[in-house]
Amino acid sequence: MAKQKEVLRDVTIRFADDSGSGMQISGDQFTKTTALLGNDISTMPDFPAEIRAPAGTLAGISSFQIHFSSTDIHTPGDEVDVLVAMNPAALKVSLPLVRKNGILIINTSQFQAKNLKLADYASNPLEDKSLDGYQVFKFDLEQQTADALRDFTELTKREIERTKNMYALGLIFWLFNRPLEHTIGWITSYFDRPGRDKYIEPNVTALKAGYIFGDVSELFATSYEVKPAPLAPGKYRNLHGNTGICLGLIAASQKSGLPLFYAGYPITPASTILHELASYKRFGVKTFQAEDEIAAICAALGGAYGGALAVTASSGPGIALKQEGISLAASVELPLIICNIQRGGPSTGLPTKTEQSDLYQAIVGRHGETPLPVISTSRPSDCFDVAYEAARIATKYMTPVILLSDGYVGSGSEPWLIPNAAELVPIDVHYHTDPEGFEPFSRNADTLARPWAVPGTPGLEHRIGGLEKEDGSGNVSYDSDNHEKMTQYRAEKIERIALEIPPTEIFGDEEGGDLLIVGWGSTYGAIRTAVERQRELGKSVSRIHLRWLNPLPSDLGDVMKRFKKVLVPELNSGQLRTFLRAKYLVDAIGYNKIQGLPFRAQELEEQILELI
Amino acid sequence: MTERKTMATVAAYAQTQDTPLPEYTAKDFESDQIVRWCPGCGDYSILAQMKRTLPDLGVRRENTVFISGIGCSSRFPYYMNTYGIHSIHGRAPAIASGLRATRPDLDVWIVTGDGDSLSIGGNHLIHICRRNIDATILLFNNQIYGLTKGQYSPTSPVGQKSYSTPQGSIDAPFNPLRIALGANASFVARTIDRDTRHLQQILKRSHDHRGTAFVEIYQDCIVYNKDAFLSMTDKDTKEDHILYLEHGEPMVFGKARDKGIRLDGLQPKVISLKDEGVSMDDLLVHDEHDRYGTLSDILATFQEREGFPRPVGVVRNIERPVYEDDLQKQVDKEVARGGEADLQALLEEGDMWEVK
Numbered sequence: 001m002a003k004q005k006e007v008l009r010d011v012t013i014r015f016a017d018d019s020g021s022g023m024q025i026s027g028d029q030f031t032k033t034t035a036l037l038g039n040d041i042s043t044m045p046d047f048p049a050e051i052r053a054p055a056g057t058l059a060g061i062s063s064f065q066i067h068f069s070s071t072d073i074h075t076p077g078d079e080v081d082v083l084v085a086m087n088p089a090a091l092k093v094s095l096p097l098v099r100k101n102g103i104l105i106i107n108t109s110q111f112q113a114k115n116l117k118l119a120d121y122a123s124n125p126l127e128d129k130s131l132d133g134y135q136v137f138k139f140d141l142e143q144q145t146a147d148a149l150r151d152f153t154e155l156t157k158r159e160i161e162r163t164k165n166m167y168a169l170g171l172i173f174w175l176f177n178r179p180l181e182h183t184i185g186w187i188t189s190y191f192d193r194p195g196r197d198k199y200i201e202p203n204v205t206a207l208k209a210g211y212i213f214g215d216v217s218e219l220f221a222t223s224y225e226v227k228p229a230p231l232a233p234g235k236y237r238n239l240h241g242n243t244g245i246c247l248g249l250i251a252a253s254q255k256s257g258l259p260l261f262y263a264g265y266p267i268t269p270a271s272t273i274l275h276e277l278a279s280y281k282r283f284g285v286k287t288f289q290a291e292d293e294i295a296a297i298c299a300a301l302g303g304a305y306g307g308a309l310a311v312t313a314s315s316g317p318g319i320a321l322k323q324e325g326i327s328l329a330a331s332v333e334l335p336l337i338i339c340n341i342q343r344g345g346p347s348t349g350l351p352t353k354t355e356q357s358d359l360y361q362a363i364v365g366r367h368g369e370t371p372l373p374v375i376s377t378s379r380p381s382d383c384f385d386v387a388y389e390a391a392r393i394a395t396k397y398m399t400p401v402i403l404l405s406d407g408y409v410g411s412g413s414e415p416w417l418i419p420n421a422a423e424l425v426p427i428d429v430h431y432h433t434d435p436e437g438f439e440p441f442s443r444n445a446d447t448l449a450r451p452w453a454v455p456g457t458p459g460l461e462h463r464i465g466g467l468e469k470e471d472g473s474g475n476v477s478y479d480s481d482n483h484e485k486m487t488q489y490r491a492e493k494i495e496r497i498a499l500e501i502p503p504t505e506i507f508g509d510e511e512g513g514d515l516l517i518v519g520w521g522s523t524y525g526a527i528r529t530a531v532e533r534q535r536e537l538g539k540s541v542s543r544i545h546l547r548w549l550n551p552l553p554s555d556l557g558d559v560m561k562r563f564k565k566v567l568v569p570e571l572n573s574g575q576l577r578t579f580l581r582a583k584y585l586v587d588a589i590g591y592n593k594i595q596g597l598p599f600r601a602q603e604l605e606e607q608i609l610e611l612i
Numbered sequence: 613m614t615e616r617k618t619m620a621t622v623a624a625y626a627q628t629q630d631t632p633l634p635e636y637t638a639k640d641f642e643s644d645q646i647v648r649w650c651p652g653c654g655d656y657s658i659l660a661q662m663k664r665t666l667p668d669l670g671v672r673r674e675n676t677v678f679i680s681g682i683g684c685s686s687r688f689p690y691y692m693n694t695y696g697i698h699s700i701h702g703r704a705p706a707i708a709s710g711l712r713a714t715r716p717d718l719d720v721w722i723v724t725g726d727g728d729s730l731s732i733g734g735n736h737l738i739h740i741c742r743r744n745i746d747a748t749i750l751l752f753n754n755q756i757y758g759l760t761k762g763q764y765s766p767t768s769p770v771g772q773k774s775y776s777t778p779q780g781s782i783d784a785p786f787n788p789l790r791i792a793l794g795a796n797a798s799f800v801a802r803t804i805d806r807d808t809r810h811l812q813q814i815l816k817r818s819h820d821h822r823g824t825a826f827v828e829i830y831q832d833c834i835v836y837n838k839d840a841f842l843s844m845t846d847k848d849t850k851e852d853h854i855l856y857l858e859h860g861e862p863m864v865f866g867k868a869r870d871k872g873i874r875l876d877g878l879q880p881k882v883i884s885l886k887d888e889g890v891s892m893d894d895l896l897v898h899d900e901h902d903r904y905g906t907l908s909d910i911l912a913t914f915q916e917r918e919g920f921p922r923p924v925g926v927v928r929n930i931e932r933p934v935y936e937d938d939l940q941k942q943v944d945k946e947v948a949r950g951g952e953a954d955l956q957a958l959l960e961e962g963d964m965w966e967v968k
């Protein structure tokens with residue numbers, strides 16, 4: 001029987017299973033193949049804080065969501081079209097995300113009394129009528145995988161069971177008409193090691209078996225196709241946010257000629273920056289896994305003192321520990337980049353969930369009056385530019401720069417238009433070498449930056465420190481007027497960075513209109529989608545998205561005044577809104593969510609409609 | 613390309629590297645800042661011996677960096693005409709580690725106190741020793757908090773009265789040598805502020821060691837803990853209270869050099885050479901290079917034993933891989949393996965596709 005093929009504009013698939021079961025791999029492989037086919041994509045992994053929480057429990061579910069499309073998209077999808085649920089808990093956790101009449105692909109092997117109870121099901125959802133509003137495809141996926149692998153007699157039952165994620169992936173590849181080659185290539189190289197190569201054939205067999213099952217089983221009458229998206233011409237790769245930060249830093253190191261030094265302490269969701277940079281030693285990158293967060297910022301400061309492009313990264317709790325060191329860096333005016341990959345707080349909070357709740361910490365953290373530049377990422381594909389810009393500003397203005405990102409951007413991915421390295425803006429850094437009239441705290445007339453005089457330079461021997469410094473000479477000074485002057489210099493230097501910020505781009509009614517949405521950070525995709533949809537429906541809603549949060553763009557006050565209402569959606573209780581209200585006396589309205597989850601475009605649309 | 617700017621700095625001092633090392637005097641290392649320790653403070657002597665020692669080390673002034681934390685001793689860098697950072701409380705070893713990791717061409721000294729390094733900065737102290745970063749740590753131990761005006765410190769003895777312990781301290785003190793040895797420091801020594809020649813010798817030897825050199829310097833805080841080490845500095849008593857360690861030499865002490873240390877099983881004993889049947893041959897012989905530190909561990913306990921002299925000198929001196937050497941080796945190996953750094957190729961790494 002020839003099966004039907006239906007063409008869809010965009011699809012959101014969610015893979016869900018116990019953590020540690022390989023679902024992240026299935027999702028990642030589907031993403032890679034889909035990217036190579038030229039779809040626009042946006043992905044979001046979602047895992048528990050525990051490495052392997054007890055199997056079958058609601059808390060232990062690990063998911064991977066991918067939204068792919070033949071058009072330009074900006075979020076991993078509000079609603080799930082296809083859910084692959086490998087056990088009752090996976091179904092229970094993910095079902096609320098699935099749209100009405102969505103497709104449920106359910107592995108029945110785990111739906112026995114024990115697992116139903118673990119998942120808090122009073123009755124079996126496959127038998128009661130609770131799934132009536134969905135297209136349900138259920139079959140014993142584990143048994144079918146075992147059947148397909150029955151010739152691999154040397155494998156244990158457990159080893160065979162572990163290939164079920166490939167069987168599921170094969171089926172989804174068939175359902176969306178994707179080729180298997182890329183994943184077969186990946187399996188082959190992933191297991192290409194003595195002792196592990198015996199897993200190559202079984203995994204490939206499971207993948208193919210899943211695909212064939214879709215093709216021949218009468219269960220599925222239709223498969224789907226999503227045509228390539230009209231992306232701007234150029235070379236692309238699928239980029240995770242944290243990878244983008246690493247590449248941006250290496251590019252800045254190469255363009256400036258400064259060696260890159262990274263000091264960090266393991267913390268979710270920032271650790272991947274440490275892992276990745278550690279693998280780029282061939283670019284002269286040195287990484288240092290410090291004994292704690294404080295040592296990490298201090299070692300980075302030591303690197304900056306010696307003339308390196310120095311970086312540290314962490315998440316909220318670690319950044320809190322680093323604040324004293326950051327203040328020292330601000331006081332001695334050395335360039336440093338401090339990345340905060342935010343997560344739900346306070347304290348350990350929700351380590352694997354996303355939140356924008358460290359904006360206060362970034363802007364007014366530390367002690368004393370210590371304003372610092374704060375730049376933010378908004379999506380995986382701008383992390384490269386943001387990190388590069390942070391490095392440029394840090395070295396030009398001789399200041400620590402806080403780079404705010406979050407777990408959603410850091411571990412999410414999307415296509416990235418690869419820049420031409422030769423065309424990146426230059427980062428021109430010069431160490432000071434001339435002893436004639438040298439003063440460590442003299443200032444550049446434009447930027448107010450002090451000279452970067454690194455140890456080893458003859459004739460420039462000098463001391464710096466946390467005690468207040470005399471303007472110019474840098475000698476210890478307890479003079480009250482001098483302290484006020486130095487405090488003002490340090491603040492003014494940061495304010496001048498506003499000159500580097502291009503005019504604010506208004507998407508929508510440039511001359512003004514009913515509603516302006518002011519966004520920052522990872523809410524970018526949801527805000528953009530919501531605004532675009534509502535503008536298509538004729539609503540006068542516009543948006544701007546801030547990259548620099550301190551200083552704010554010089555024209556921001558003027559831009560906001562052009563609109564009747566200003567809405568500030570944030571994944572916190574209204575932190576940017578507080579600053580906007582304080583600085584511009586604008587009656588900004590908040591839309592806030594503190595659930596460890598990103599916004600859905602839909603909820604923002606509802607909010608827009610309420611205000612217009 | 614990565615090398616360009618670093619090469620520029622290197623070039624700046626490479627010029628001078630070609631010229632002969634200037635003939636420095638102590639004066640060349642003196643900064644123009646007024647020294648602000650209390651008159652009579654032991655810190656003055658340490659500063660003076662440092663300035664006297666530096667000209668003999670064969671290191672260019674511009675390649676010398678002093679890094680300190682917070683406390684009286686930590687003002688030290690301001691008084692040296694070298695590079696220096698007066699940083700934050702307890703963190704000097706971490707800053708030094710970052711500096712050495714990126715700039716192994718520099719000569720790094722860490723100046724710290726008992727509160728700075730053994731209380732708030734304890735973690736960094738043990739980890740720099742563990743990694744064996746090539747830096748010299750000078751721990752000025754005065755057994756009190758001076759700059760914050762007289763609270764007891766982690767090295768104050770039990771019973772010490774201070775502003776924060778009006779009834780006497782009930783905290784068991786740290787033994788700094790044991791901490792350094794426990795963290796596997798490759799060079800561990802002790803000296804005393806007033807013993808100027810010994811202090812100079814130890815500064816030189818600790819500098820010449822490759823790897824982390826840990827030096828405990830007994831330092832008299834004349835304001836808050838005067839004469840804490842009097843028995844070891846007073847010329848009438850010091851010979852009976854100090855054991856000068858010399859590698860390969862038997863452990864003898866006392867004004868008349870008539871006492872020594874013998875090992876009785878695992879326990880050291882103070883014995884009199886005057887006793888019948890006792891000779892030099894019975895005495896323990898010092899070995900700095902004892903790989904597993906059995907001997908240095910025993911020496912570190914002397915201060916806890918009744919009637920024992922306080923060992924000064926080099927307690928331990930072994931060779932171990934230096935962190936920043938190995939880091940540089942890894943980088944060099946990867947650079948050699950990866951060829952010329954090609955940024956564009958890096959950006960295009962992985963699965964790429966082209967939209968026409």
Ligand code: SF4
Nearest residue numbers: 650653684758833834
């Ligand atoms: S308080 Fe004590 S340690 Fe500090 S400067 Fe005065 S005498 Fe020296």
